[in-house]
Amino acid sequence: MSYDSLLYVALFLPLCLAAYRFAPEGWRRRVLLAAGYVFFWMLSGKLLIYLLGTTLLVHCVGIWLGWLKSEEKAAAAGVRGSERKAVKAAYQKQSRQVLMLGTAILLGILAWLKYYNFFAENMSGVLEAFHLPFTLEEKSLIMPVGISFYTLQAVGYMADVYWGKIKAETSLEKTALFLAFFPQIMEGPISRYTDVADTLFAEKPLELSNIQNGYIRILWGLFKKKIVADRLAVPVAMVFDHYTSYSGVVTAVAAVAYTVQLYMEFSGCMDIIIGSGELFGIRLPENFRQPFCAKNAAEFWRRWHITLGVWFKTYIFYPVSMSGIVKKWNQYGRKRLGRYVTMLGTSAMALLPVWLCNGLWHGARWSYIFYGLYYFTLILLGIAVQPARDRILTACRIREDSRVWRRIQITKTWVIIFVGELFFRADGFRAGLYMFRSIFEDFRIRQLWDGTLLGLGLQKSDIAAVIAGCIVAALAGMIKERGVNIRERLGESRLPVRWCAYYALILAVIIFAAYGDGYQKVDLIYAGF
Amino acid sequence: MKTKKRCILFFLILAMLLGAISFGMQRAAAGMKGGITGRSRSFAAVGAEPRDTLDVLVIGDSESYTSMSPMDLWKQAGITSFDCGQPGQRIQETCFLLKEAFKTQSPKLVILETNAMFRDPGFLTNLSMSIIEPVRYYFPVFRYHNLWRQILDGNTNTGRSVFKGFEIRDKVVPYEGSDLYMKETKDIQQIPEFVLSYMENIKKLCRDNDAELLLMSAPSPHNYNYKKHNAVEKYAEENDLPYIDLNMKTQEIGIDWKTDSYDKGDHLNLRGARKVTAYMCGYLTENYSLPDHRGEEGYQEWDNLSVQFFAEVDRRNTNAKK
Incomplete structure (x- = not known):
């Protein structure tokens, strides 16, 4: 019984709610x-x-x-x-x-x-x-x-x-x-x-508003998981499991598809999980905050799997930063190496165990260790080039908060994320390296529309559902990024509008979700970690 | 109070919406016949048959639809039958498929292939199936929700079930084991409790719809044994149901496992199925008064389909000889 199963949503949760409701004080x-x-x-x-x-x-x-x-x-x-x-x-x-x-x-x-x-x-x-x-x-x-x-x-x-x-x-x-x-x-x-x-x-008593909000969030999670993520699992598995048969655009698309699959699945499950807590009036910490709006790798990790990042920061990064060896390095560095090198050394000493543990936490594989070290290198590189970058921006009169610069940074971060996820999903480090190299071989952009992608196990209808689901999720993310709480706003709207939105969400999940004939159940990725 | 009323109204409207969409989808599914694929195919196919034209329904897992050939039954005795089986059919599906069929058909006989009676996928799957099947029955949108895909992808007529649920499988992969796979024993294989409770529903369904229920075990050295035979025999006796175990009659039927097996004794191929159908035809005409519809008004489709079927069989036989 997983969180996206009918058994959980339609039987286990209602039974728990009933037992909770009728349980004595x-x-x-x-x-x-x-x-x-x-x-x-x-x-x-x-x-x-x-x-x-x-x-x-x-x-x-x-x-x-x-x-x-x-x-x-x-x-x-x-x-x-x-x-x-x-x-x-x-x-x-x-x-x-x-x-x-x-x-x-x-x-x-x-x-x-x-x-x-x-x-x-x-x-x-x-x-x-x-x-x-x-x-x-x-x-x-x-x-x-x-x-x-x-x-x-x-x-x-x-x-x-x-x-x-x-x-x-x-x-x-x-x-x-x-x-x-x-x-x-x-x-x-x-x-x-x-x-x-x-x-x-x-031990709060059940409240209708909590149940309503909780189930709306659960449905939103199911929307992401069942409409988008479960469909993408098919082409992703096809390319990653037979990576030597693919190259160029197809491999690149597979890396992007896996990133979207992972996000839609993990964040979708978080919606189901946090929504389940809300049913009982229990507030669980958020795990995602529009990660694809991040401007750099460090910010991405403050928006993606937030609780894991916070845990490593609290229980590894800070203790290491305050440890005797780092203090000694600081004292030594300030006297002999200057502030910049000392800061860089301190950052490296505190970040290395964090990212090593991050990689290892995901599993016992060299590709996960590489994944952790990949982000360690990128984040450290970001810290190292920060002063030079600031000077160049000032000299070129580019404003940090300008829309164009922001877009460039976000696009750069997307590339970083896609490459990272390619190694993360690949069947071992060597396979990841092979796939990464193969992107640059036989790169034919027309494969995007000449039907090649249809040979990866998805029908046109599936691709349409994935694109539509991604657009809806992206729009919701953009609205949230502007600080608007969609559920709250919906709750304040007039009843017919609110109900229409609820019905649309319910029917979208029932009709367009990837379940039943022609679909296999897709296991939760993070449950395997 | 206002909140309660609102809640009730919300779910009422939701039920109406689901009902309306379900109605539309079921109509569309019946119209598409062979366009429906996967497990829903049997439901759609039997629902698409002209009202009250089927006298025999054959139900169960893959053993059912690989053993009985409705076209042979038609040709030999004019009996209108339909294979409603599904691969690995679970007893919940058996029950609700039957319920679905009774909506439009008034069969005089239901033949239940017994292999499905021993299938136990575990507590959670059983629980899940026991929830989802009624939901799918009352709101077919949950069964046919993928119809939009076929419309969008343009493949609304793939693999149509042209021979009343029977597919021609002429491949031969012999069964190499002993012909005496039904070794006599007094042991009894347990029929799972939940199957027994669903069997009660199936019996009641048949009773309420004036259909007789016949338990049949198709020849399958891979799936069947004496312990299962004993269990079904005991069940049939206790419940006053007729039971015919074809595994005990393979010589009488003339099954040759070197030529009649599709996949090493798991299922019968076309040859085996035709032999079983010929035997069952005799059994049915002897024990049941099933009407001969040959030449009757409204059954021309059966004649046409029969011509197609035997032409295809001949073509395959010729190819095999080459």
Whole structure:
């Protein structure tokens, strides 16, 4: 049962709503928690044990850290001066060790399940290269659904308690719900405790406006996923799975199509997920903010999979930036290398682990590592050329906010995104390189309209549906970019207008979605990460 | 109260909209006949048949429509039959296809091929099918929503079901296993619970529409065995239904697995299907009083189609001999 299935939208959600509605006061949270576990069980069966274990561990570590904090306070209250500092330092060391233990266990499980085989395969290759008589056998390891998402949430929670940003949660039920709220299980968003705690635990009674808004958002998500993304999955798979048979325009179109597919699918699922939360009055953090309006790679990542970016920024970028080694580099650099080089070095030191982790988080493949390093290089390059670029712009009297310059920047960012996604989707790094090179071979622009694209498994009708769906989604994005909340605006409009819009959306999904005869079910891409 | 009324009105209008679009699409689907592809084809095809012209409906999974040839049945006994089967048909589809057929037809006999009775795709798929099939039945827009594609793409007449649901498959891929695949045993294969509950619906449907229900197992060493035979036999006995297992009569029918199999004993080919139909024709005329419509007013289409069918069969046989 995935979020875009009939079972989820038309049965699971209404059942959860009914159970929530009729649950006695104080039991609503339990209903949501039970729904989360049922949902997880249906997807991963006995592997639910991983989620339960993580919940218990995180809860205990949180309480342990909280207890150490209160102990530290009490111990420091009675002493002054250097002794106070020493007491605090001792407690902080203990807290750090506790945090390290919790983090190591969680990341260890993730690493074992997700990266062991990758490690074993590469290690065996190295051992073989040195003619050493050892090999690491690959194991058949099954990952529970959403482990990459809930592990990050869990680590973030423990770090927040350690830093004193939040108090340790004393209710196991709340900790469990934080990690197992069913709409988030498969694809995130990766919430921080402070993002969701106020509404997730509020046990608000159901409200018609929430249900209405929630379902509208769910329908919008289905529109993107089922009308556009699922159709594009066919030609994308055809080209990427048989990449040696294609080149030039077709490969370029496949890269663009995959980018659109990924966006429509992931953002569509986020709409379904966030809409599902809204039904219960629960606000989940947004994961997308018109990413194709970004002017550079860094801004793109502030608009695309936002919660993952925020997580890496909060729990990797900042701690690394504040670490001893970076501080030492800063001191050394300022004295001997100048501000520019020091700044560049600092940025590189803080960004490298972020982007390495970003690549690896998506999966154990060299192409994902390349994907992370690709953005690392581009963002660092952006920082490096910023001063020179500013000078050139001033000299040429080009205004940063001028429409033409903005368009040029957006177009450049699109190219960056398309190339990145080509490597991301390709079947390995070598395949990505082959595909990238092949774009420049046999490049015949007329293939765009001479029927070649129709040989990729899509009918004219499918292409028409994809184009129409993209236009509608682009228009909606442009309106949102101007700060207009379409749903709110629609809610304020006259009833016939509002209802007509709702009916149009419902009928568009029912009639034009890619389901039924001639279509295969397309699995959620990010659920596989 | 005002909000409740608004809600009711909203869903009422939505239901009306869906109903209106469904009506239009179903009409269009019936008009397109063979233009409908995939799983909806059987629904559209049976719906497109002239009202009250079919006396026998053959239903089930691919074993059903690869075993019974309506044109042979017509030629031999003037019985009007239709293959409504779908590949891998689930029992929910069987039930609602039958319901759909009864809207326009009053068959005297429904032949249910029993392989579908053992299909269990798992709890979630069953649940999903149990929701989607009624929704598709009451709002056919969910079944035929892809019609706009065929109109836009211009392929409204592809692969039309010209032989009353029967496709000519003359390829021969012999079954190399033992002819004694029906090894006697007392074991019984369990018929899934949800299938039994849908079988109740199917029985009631037939009863309400004055149609007799016959359980038939088509010859298939790949799919059938004695455990399944025992299960259906027991079910038939308990429910007072006639049951004919053709796997037990392959010698009588004259099945030669070297020449009559389409895909290594999974399905019968044209040759095998014609042998089974000839046998079933005798069985039906002996046990049921089905009218002979040959030469009757309003059944010329059957004659025309029969001529086409046998011409095609002859052409294929000639090609095979070459």
